[in-house]
Amino acid sequence: MAKVLIIAEQRDGRLKKSTFELIGASHAAGNETHVALLGESIAGLAQELADYGAQKIHVGDHTGLKFYTSEAYAKVLLPMIQSLSPGIILASHTPTGRDLMPRLAAQLNVGLASDCTQLSFAGEQIQVRRPVYAGKATVEVEFLGAGPRMATVRPNAIGIPKPDSTKQAEVISLTVALGTPVTRVVEVIKGTSARPDVTEASIVISGGRSLKNAENFKLLEDTADVVGGAVGASRAAVDAGYRPHRDQVGQTGKVVSPSLYVACGISGAIQHLAGMRTSKIIVAINTDPEAPIFQVADYGVVGDLFTVVPLLQEELKKIRDH
Numbered sequence: 001m002a003k004v005l006i007i008a009e010q011r012d013g014r015l016k017k018s019t020f021e022l023i024g025a026s027h028a029a030g031n032e033t034h035v036a037l038l039g040e041s042i043a044g045l046a047q048e049l050a051d052y053g054a055q056k057i058h059v060g061d062h063t064g065l066k067f068y069t070s071e072a073y074a075k076v077l078l079p080m081i082q083s084l085s086p087g088i089i090l091a092s093h094t095p096t097g098r099d100l101m102p103r104l105a106a107q108l109n110v111g112l113a114s115d116c117t118q119l120s121f122a123g124e125q126i127q128v129r130r131p132v133y134a135g136k137a138t139v140e141v142e143f144l145g146a147g148p149r150m151a152t153v154r155p156n157a158i159g160i161p162k163p164d165s166t167k168q169a170e171v172i173s174l175t176v177a178l179g180t181p182v183t184r185v186v187e188v189i190k191g192t193s194a195r196p197d198v199t200e201a202s203i204v205i206s207g208g209r210s211l212k213n214a215e216n217f218k219l220l221e222d223t224a225d226v227v228g229g230a231v232g233a234s235r236a237a238v239d240a241g242y243r244p245h246r247d248q249v250g251q252t253g254k255v256v257s258p259s260l261y262v263a264c265g266i267s268g269a270i271q272h273l274a275g276m277r278t279s280k281i282i283v284a285i286n287t288d289p290e291a292p293i294f295q296v297a298d299y300g301v302v303g304d305l306f307t308v309v310p311l312l313q314e315e316l317k318k319i320r321d322h
């Protein structure tokens with residue numbers, strides 16, 4: 001059994017699902033599961049963390065933590081980590097986790113395994129697997145030397161346990177002393193989409209250059225809306241101006257691991273596969289039977305997406321309505 005600290009992630013008072021995955025995995029392994037929760041007016045989120053198995057929740061509630069900055073978060077977390085002495089520290093491999101964890105690891109002078117897609121606990125040790133060479137190979141990482149052992153885990157890689165609202169956790173208030181920060185967030189410009197982000201959604205429907213223009217992506221949006229999914233895009237579609245960069249999946253975009261990834265008119269270049277090949281089920285729709293995407297697809301449809309996607313949408317509506 002290890003003492004595990006999970007760094008929770010919330011935005012606008014809503015916890016990220018990927019935080020529940022980490023808590024659930026630690027709790028299921030019988031670890032002493034601590035969670036650090038930072039932000040402004042977020043103390044009310046503690047019960048939700050408890051529902052997934054958090055035992056001790058360290059809350060840093062301060063106006064200076066309203067918006068995430070690695071500087072402010074590290075200032076609060078470092079002394080807390082030093083006094084708690086966790087054996088393992090985990091965060092989600094999201095933009096926040098990718099920014100914060102290397103800073104903490106450097107300040108603690110320990111190693112960090114990032115973008116892990118598998119995680120297992122063995123006493124004080126963790127063993128993790130992470131994709132390398134744009135997803136062509138997977139390496140198993142073992143930590144040597146003194147802890148804490150630090151890892152970021154790809155969202156949707158582990159799965160969320162069922163919450164149990166009868167679970168209780170101890171809530172501990174953290175001392176927040178931010179001093180005079182050298183960085184501050186001036187403005188947060190939000191996207192207008194009501195759909196989930198591609199990294200958070202359990203279903204992602206992506207389109208490529210073959211969509212031909214931005215308007216044709218409405219077909220994918222309407223299909224995604226039937227199942228509450230997100231719309232992703234290849235870099236070719238983003239470069240052509242059909243979608244914003246935040247929707248790009250791949251090596252220079254976002255890495256996604258949904259339950260279902262539907263690639264519509266995407267060739268399957270290695271750089272695209274780097275961002276989606278760990279999806280649980282991959283469906284490819286492509287006119288070219290030789291397209292590389294079919295090599296990673298669980299189900300493939302050789303056909304014109306403008307014929308196939310409307311049919312898929314109709315079937316999904318039937319399933320949703322019954």
Ligand SMILES: Cc1cc2nc3c(=O)[nH]c(=O)nc-3n(C[C@H](O)[C@H](O)[C@H](O)COP(=O)(O)OP(=O)(O)OC[C@H]3O[C@@H](n4cnc5c(N)ncnc54)[C@H](O)[C@@H]3O)c2cc1C
Pocket residue numbers: 207208209210233234235236237248249250251252253254264265266267268269270271272275285286287288291303304305306
């Ligand atoms: C350094 C670097 C980083 C990169 N990063 C990324 C990245 O992060 N993400 C990314 O996606 N790419 C990335 N790329 C680009 C990548 O190499 C490909 O060029 C890109 O993924 C191709 O996009 P695409 O599949 O939409 O277009 P194409 O390769 O042009 O493929 C279009 C596909 O659509 C099919 N098609 C055409 N019409 C239809 C139709 N009506 N119905 C069904 N199928 C149809 C075709 O058969 C074809 O397979 C990167 C490249 C480099 C060099």
